[in-house]
Structures are given as C-alpha cells and as structure tokens.
Amino acid sequence: MEKPLTEYITPGSPPLSLNEYRKAGGYKGVDKALKTMAPAEVTEMIKTSNLMGRGGAGFLTGLKWSFVPMDEKDKPKYLICNADEMEPGTFKDRYLLEGNPHQLIAGMIVAAYAIQAETAYIFLRWAYKKAEKTIQKAISEAYKAGYLGKNILNTGFNLDIHLHTSAGRYICGEESALTNSLEGKRAIPRAKPPFPAISGLFGRPTVVNNVETLSWIAHITNKGTEWFKNLSISGTGGTKLYGVSGRVKNPGLWELPLGTTIREILDVHAGGMAEGYKFRGLLPGGASTDFLIEDHLDVQMDFKTVAAVGSRMGTGTMIILDDKTCPVAFVRNLENFFALESCGWCTPCREGLPWIEKILGAIEEGRGKMEYLDTLKFQTKYLAPGHTFCAHAPGAAEPLQSGLKYFYDDFVRHINEHKCPWR
Amino acid sequence: MLTEEELNEIREEVKMYPIPSAACISALKIVQEHRKWVSDDAIKDIAEELGMSNEEVDGVATFYSRIYRKPVGDNVILICDGISCMIMGYESIYEQVKEKLGIGFGETTADNRFTLLPISCLGDCDHAPSMMVNNDHYNELTKEKVMDILSKYK
C-alpha cells in the first residue's frame, strides 16, 4: 500500500533536508510544473485529480483555484497555507509539518505557480514550536537552492514564502478570519461574498488551503491524476491521514486509502478499545462533527459516505466516547470550547453558546429540568447554517444535536436522578 | 520605550507584509517574549511604531488568548482541558497541580514562579493528557510525572 504523504517521515528523527528530499524525487513535481506546464494546465490537472480539501470542508481544490482571476493586472495575489489546526482532537497537520516540511513547500510552489501568486504565507498554530523550527529551516534551504526567491529554476516565476506564527484563537482557522489575522487585525470572519479568490488578503485574490491539501500538489503534478485517484478505495482520490484519540489501545495517526472503514481504523490500527472500556460513539473528524455510533462502524471514512449518515468526515481525526465518560460532560466540554472561541460577531453564536454551556452544566450537575432539553434543541436551530457569518456556530451545533439524538436517555437520567450517574 | 532589540525584531517582521500594521500580532508576541506580558505602555509604543491607534493595538491584543495583558509568573503552565485530554483524565492532573502549587486556573503563585492557565487542545491528542510549560510540550501525564516536570522550572 502506497503512503505518499508519510513515506519519508520517521517520527523521532529530523525531517529530510532539501537535498535528501530532492534525491528521493520530492521536488520532481515542482520542476515538471514550472518547466513544462502552463499555470492553467496545473489548475486543470488538480481539478481532474478530484483532490478535495483536507481542512475539513472537502471543497474541490482545483475548482477553488479556477476562481482566481488570471490577468496580469490581477497581481499581486496570495497563497495561504492554513496550518492553524486548532480543532480539538486534531493532530494530523502537525505530523506533516514536523515530519516533512519540504513536501509542503514543494506543493506550495506549484500551487502559487498555478494561481500566479508571488507571495505565500504559512499561518502556523502558536503551540507548534517544533514545526516552527522545521518550517523555518526548510524555507531557508529552499531559498538557497533557488526553489524560492526570484526567477525560480530560471522560469521567470518569483515566490516568497513567509511563516506567520499565530497568537491563539480557534477562529483563526476559518479562512476569512485567518486573512484578517494575517493583516494584523482581530480574527473576525468576513462576510462572503466576495470570496477570497476575488478579494482576500489585503483585498487581493487569495487562495487558502490546508497543509494536507497542499502537501499533495507536487505529488500529483509528478505522478499524475490516475495514480492519485487509484490511491483511494472510494474513488475520491488520494490517501488520508486518519487519527484516533480517546480510550483505545493504540491512539495515533495512520495514512490509509481514502474510504477505509471506521471499523478498520478503530479495530486494526487503533487496536480496539482499551482494556475495561466499551465503545459508545465517536466524532469522526474533530469537535465540530456529529456523533456516529456502533451502527455506523462499517461506513467508509470519506466526505460523501460520512455525510450520508448525517455527519462529516471533517479532519478525519476521530475522538472516541467510551462507556466511562459521561456523554453530557463530553458535550459540555465541547460547547464550553465553542463558547470561549466564538469571535462574538453573530448573536446566536455569541449569546447562544454560553447559554448552552450553562444549561449543559446544570444538567451535568443534577440541576436540570426536562424543559432544558427543548431549549437545547431550540438553540441548535439558530446555530444552523444560514444564521451566522461563519461555520463556527453550525460546527458547534453538530455534536450537541447528535448527542441529544443518540444519548438522549443519558441526558434524561441526569435530570431524573438529580446527579451525574458517572460521578 | 521599546528596546533596540525589540525594534529590530519588529522591523524584521514588518518586511514580511505590504503594510506595517499587519505585523501587529508579531510585534505583540515579540514584546511579550522579552517582557512576559504586554503593558499599556508597550501597547502605545507598538501603536506608534506601526502607525496604528492605541485602541486598535489593544483591540488586537485582547482578542488573542496567547497575548497576556496582565503580568504572569516566571513560568506559564498551560493544562489542556480539551476533549481528548478530558477523556484521558486531565482533571486529576489539574487537581494535583492545584493542590501542590496552591493556585487554580488564572492565578499566579505568591513567589511569582508559576501562572496556571487552561488551554483547549495542544494537538497532542494521541498522547493525552497534555500540558505545556513555557514553550515545552509534555504528554501522557500522570500525577507523579507532572510534579517531576514542574520541579525543573525555577
């Protein structure tokens, strides 16, 4: 089984240097794109490959790039690598950043070439101190080798990549909030339209892509779209970094064909539940995805298949709910997070989330009433898509609405017994 | 007043962007790196350097959770209370630290050695429970391990 994204990553060892990665063929896709393909051909190729964004929403990468205006007068344009990764339970981009920063840089060069951006930023989560060093080193190696700077590989293409380390706040990961943050402002999402492809960073055409998405680009230009499509089981294209955290025998991260079943990831790779713990449910792709339960274990982890059972693949890093963890406490923890991290712009999010957290707290502590459950349901309605400027609020609603659906009896038990049965 | 060193570092960051004010967050981080926190005076100095109003800079400073607008101790402990760490029992780690240092979240020890803060997810979820002390990550914490770690910070 091919594992293109993690092939050269050895946990505990430093990442490959530029020369080592180049010898391994890692920069071939850059040479090929810049020397033999027109920018529009690169975009077309990524479109044909069907690469879907790995930041959580699964938007088609080639399609996103195709919205960028391509006239000379449209410059300057920007490429942004979203390395904020603050979704609770998510740790996949860190692995790629620490393990193989040149793979990302190679991908960014090709992506910037495709949209003809001459400046790119990597927006890095503040906590990733090790990644900060590996990226910085890789960038300076790339400048020395002539892969960054002016007239790259004598093709006339120029590109600077800058590293920006963040100062916290989950909302920075939302692409338009991230853009404001890069401009030195509060990270408040922007109203859309205009979309970033038309007016993004400093009001210029901008593409924002996730680390894992960008890490694919030079592989695809090097090895082709058929190769990419054949990597997946489900036909969507590519492999995926899947992760598992919680009470399993072997929590971790694995690169597997896109479309691997949840059961295989849990039982084979994560080794099943830890001794003394039983499975009750899981969030398939981070805090802002709907719960799935036992009935869904044979579902393939892919954008369409997970959506078909009422959740989202999200970041592909699962969080497991076991029988010794209180589901109400679990959901309360998440809603507390979402309430704290709301940027405060929209009423349902700013006011609704703290209200939800208070109600969940009351229920967990045995002070709940049955009518509180109706209030929670009513709240999820206003957090739903269409009522707020960004997807933070809908994301917050997902574990709550599905938690109420699948663990309703546990909520009711708290109310009837006037205490948390898990305490 | 910003020191020569701070100014040089800030001006280096400004080069990354088409407008100086874009380096605002970096400037706040630089000052905090040198002084542990960002005072009202520092806000004014940064505003002047970047051509912004004091209120703009303060608005930015107060938005970001990793910029401290109040003094903190010599070492900052960030205990992860994110979902994966909750499942894996961060609460017992917190209780242990609380008991040994005599401070809760948001507080600083009387000798100014530690400030204790919660943090939601450090991206170490497969090795939970986790915490950071200053810039160092610590994983798979146990009650015993956590006190050993803290003894390393003077």
Ligand SMILES: Cc1cc2nc3c(=O)[nH]c(=O)nc-3n(C[C@H](O)[C@H](O)[C@H](O)COP(=O)(O)O)c2cc1C
């Ligand atoms: C509240 C919120 C937080 C987000 N955080 C991240 C993040 O940390 N990393 C990321 O790549 N995308 C994040 N996203 C998604 C981005 O807005 C954007 O869709 C993504 O970076 C696009 O990259 P892709 O097309 O390569 O997936 C977040 C979205 C929301 C609403």
Ligand code: SF4
């Ligand atoms: S939904 Fe929440 S986080 Fe998003 S813009 Fe509105 S208030 Fe801000």
